[in-house]
Amino acid sequence: MSTTVLETSGISPPPGSAADLTLPLCFFDIIWVHFHPIRRLIFYNHPCTEAEFSTTIVPNLKHSLSLTLQHYPPVAGNLLYPLDTDKSRPLIRYVSGDTAPLTIAVSHRDFDELTGGHARDSDQFYDFLPPMPPLAEEENYKIAPLIALQATLFPGRGICIGLSNHHCLGDARSIVGFMWAWAEVNRNSGDKQLRNRSSPLIYDRSVFGDTKNADEKFWSAMRNVALTPSSFPLPSGRLRAAFTLHQSDTKKLKNMVLSKNPDLAFISSFAVTAAYTWSSVVKSADAAGEEVDENSDEVFFFPADARGRPNAMVDPPVPENYFGNCLGGGMIKMEHKKVAAEEGFVAAAAAIADGIKNQVNDKENFLKGAENWLSDMPKFGELSTFGVSGSPKFDLLDSDFGWGTGSRLEVLSMDKEKYSMSLCNSSDSAGGLVVGLSLPKERMEAFATIFEGGLKF
Structure with missing residues (x-):
């Protein structure tokens, strides 16, 4: 053993x-x-x-x-x-x-x-x-x-x-x-x-x-859902890999989005990283030969820490030193054919930037209708969803036990039926963000080709 x-x-x-x-x-x-x-x-x-x-x-x-x-x-x-x-x-x-x-x-x-x-x-x-x-x-x-x-x-x-x-x-x-x-x-x-x-x-x-x-x-x-013991999702049938977007890559991606959307004043590294990964994952389904309805909806969820952030539900905002759960976020829904299109990344990035501006950074909209989140969830059950796990702001790799910072983060809870990405900071000299993914073999091979090929411009 x-x-x-x-x-x-x-x-x-x-x-x-x-x-x-x-x-x-x-x-x-x-x-x-x-x-x-x-x-x-x-x-x-x-x-x-x-x-x-x-x-x-x-x-x-x-x-x-x-x-x-x-x-x-x-x-x-x-x-x-x-x-x-x-x-x-x-x-x-x-x-x-x-x-x-x-x-x-x-x-x-x-x-x-x-x-x-x-x-x-x-x-x-x-x-x-x-x-x-x-x-x-x-x-x-x-x-x-x-x-x-x-x-x-x-x-x-x-x-x-x-x-x-x-x-x-x-x-x-x-x-x-x-x-x-x-x-x-x-x-x-x-x-x-x-x-x-x-x-x-x-x-x-x-x-x-x-x-x-x-x-x-x-x-x-x-309350009518039974509490069941947790189990390891083995065998997962998944491969896991990490993909780095260096600062030079994100700069090029930002410039591409801004050139196509001149009215967009700002776009963050998170927005282009998430959008580029999401669009590449969606495209990988087609490339791997999966049957996909091009008119079906793709849904992207992203979390946002609600501490210290003005919102529609909790006033004054929750203090930043609160320990527990205090998450809001945003949701983007787009047709598969739009996300998978040649310029699907640009459309996804603009939509995520708009979501951050109007869903997260808008006091009147952030956490608005939070009491209905659970009742709204069933409508997403049959849709293709993609989410984000972790944040460069709260990076586990920064946990230095006296051995230096971590060299690799693996989020094993992504080995579930729905797909998601992990996100942490790159430790190499070029800086940037590291995306972690867990996908079936055919999807991972297709994703890698699309992700790496799209940066060659």
Whole structure:
């Protein structure tokens, strides 16, 4: 066996350091209760021996995780899901003695093969990802752990930190913030900076004001869905690969969009990167010989952090140091034939730029009608959708445990039926953004040809 699990330990905050906490879920959280766990891997180029790993690195990771959890107690807590969903709603609870599981493993797989950008079998990456602990039951609730962590050594080459978390624990800003904090404590051998930060984390859901109507609508739509254990999506039948758009590439793409849309004053790197990837994925269906109705709709979803952003629902806006879920976003719908056309990228980029301006940056429209999000979802069930996972603003690769920043991010939760892209910053000298994809073999080959060919101008 190429990967061996050495141990799994439950890590808790230092005794007496974190007060018990109960957090009823609001609509921002409830929407994610039945969503699959978010699964991510961070690879680090850090050659070390098995002896150094077991005697120094592992003890340091355990100690720093314990210190970090006292500032992030919900991470060690559990989701309590009511057995009688007519009488109560789910909540997050931390009580003294709760732990976050940390698995320690060693692997003799090819580190360079795993961390390359070329197409690789998705299934091989699951050795480095901890499974979510099983559901338990207590009185009136099912108990679902919220996180699982793993550190895997590749002797003489590097380390991989694996992270699985329930989305109802928090969005990218929250979870990445926790990982940054753990890395910082490990790197500095202490939590002094966390203790002294000017804006301590806020967990209290009252920052949302009165969202009772939305809370009730969301729970009414979700409460008849059974809470099921998470499972690994194996075999996925997918390949995963990474594609870099350097700053010079995005500049050319921006110029192309602006030359075709002279009334467009500005377009962001995110807009052109997302549009170029989306249009290439849509085109790859045709190139791979899939049957597609050219008049059917393609839908692109993109997230937007709602903290500190004026909006139609929460006034004043949610503070930026709030920990939990606080996501809005935008949605673009276009006919397949328009996205797949020769200038489909330009049309998609202009539409995304317009969505950012009029759906996200417009106070009157951002979060408008949020209480109806769940009831609107079924209409997208049969459509071809594409989304974004992660953000360059909250980049897991910036988690420096003392081994330098990460060299490769893999988002394994993209190995699902619907397609999406991950996004992080490029670490090479040319700068830019790295797009991660998980696609079937024929689609991946077609996508790579389209993506790389489209940049040759």
